[in-house]
Amino acid sequence: MRQAVDLKFLKDKTVYKLSDAGILEDVGDIYSLTPEVLLAQGLGEVQSANLMQAIDASRSRALEKLLVALGIKHLGPAAAESLARRFGSLDAVASASVADLAAIDGVGDVIAESVAKWFVDKRHKSIVTKLRKGGVRFDNVTVIDAPQTLAGKTLVVTGTLAKFGREEAERAIKDRGGKSAGSVSKKTFAVVVGNEPGASKVKKAEELGVPQIDEQAFEHVLATGELPA
CATH class of the missing domain: 1.10.150 (DNA polymerase; domain 1)
Structure with missing residues (x-):
């Protein structure tokens, strides 16, 4: 507790x-x-x-932290953050369908079913009621002002970047509406290659013809959503 x-x-x-x-x-x-x-x-x-x-x-903790604090099975910080950004409040998450929850990037069927099941349980409804009466904010979500230049695009980051830590690079991608994936596929928009990149990711990008870009090009992609000419 x-x-x-x-x-x-x-x-x-x-x-x-x-x-x-x-x-x-x-x-x-x-x-x-x-x-x-x-x-x-x-x-x-x-x-x-x-x-x-x-x-x-x-009482004023961020929604994603509140979701994690509820102890919902399978729900970790990354998925909780995705839910918070998509739905904006605990009540909206609680009333969402399994299909709507599963459609969120990083959530999927297993987490979605666990979240939906948690909120329909009578004991858990009682907890939510107590939190509400106790003055806990259900809608404290960080507003991202970054332009959504990467909406619908998936990037993979491999190796070490000079200006971005791994989490910072992933956050920069997500803040602009993109998805930061851990593996390369034919749907990958680009692979950001830093120092000492993963050999398997570079090889996969070459096999699939996925563009490989350096850090400078990555900054251009973040700003414009397009690969440098």
Whole structure:
């Protein structure tokens, strides 16, 4: 439970104590805690104050982090972020069909079915209700202002780039509406080749005739969505 809401001041022994007292049954109950309850359970004033401050801060966590915090089977950070960006709120994710969920890049059938199943469970509906009553934001999504130059395009990054770390390069692609894939296929728009690239990816690109571009060309693609002339 402590890990689920990322509250470093909520120690495991505190969770056990509050659970044994019937105060905490699930993650939703965290948002009904008060300083008086914590003090009555033997927490010190400083620890109680720190915990209440952390709880308050967690009410405005990003939607993708909230989705991960729910502990939905198979749903990791990457897929949660894709869902958050596509649907924009927890309520929209909860009401989406399996087909709509599965259609999101990086989600697929297994995760989609797990997400849909989680939200129809009565116990989980109760958790969502508690979170809502506790003032947790359901629509805190980072707005991306980058032009969608790569919408519908798939790129593969291999090797080390000078200006982009691997995650930064993938984020730059996704922020512009593209897909950052781990393998090369005939649908790949281009392979970004840095220092010490993966030999198998380079070979596959050559076999399929997929364009290979350097970092400078990658920056051009990010800006325009087109390969350099």
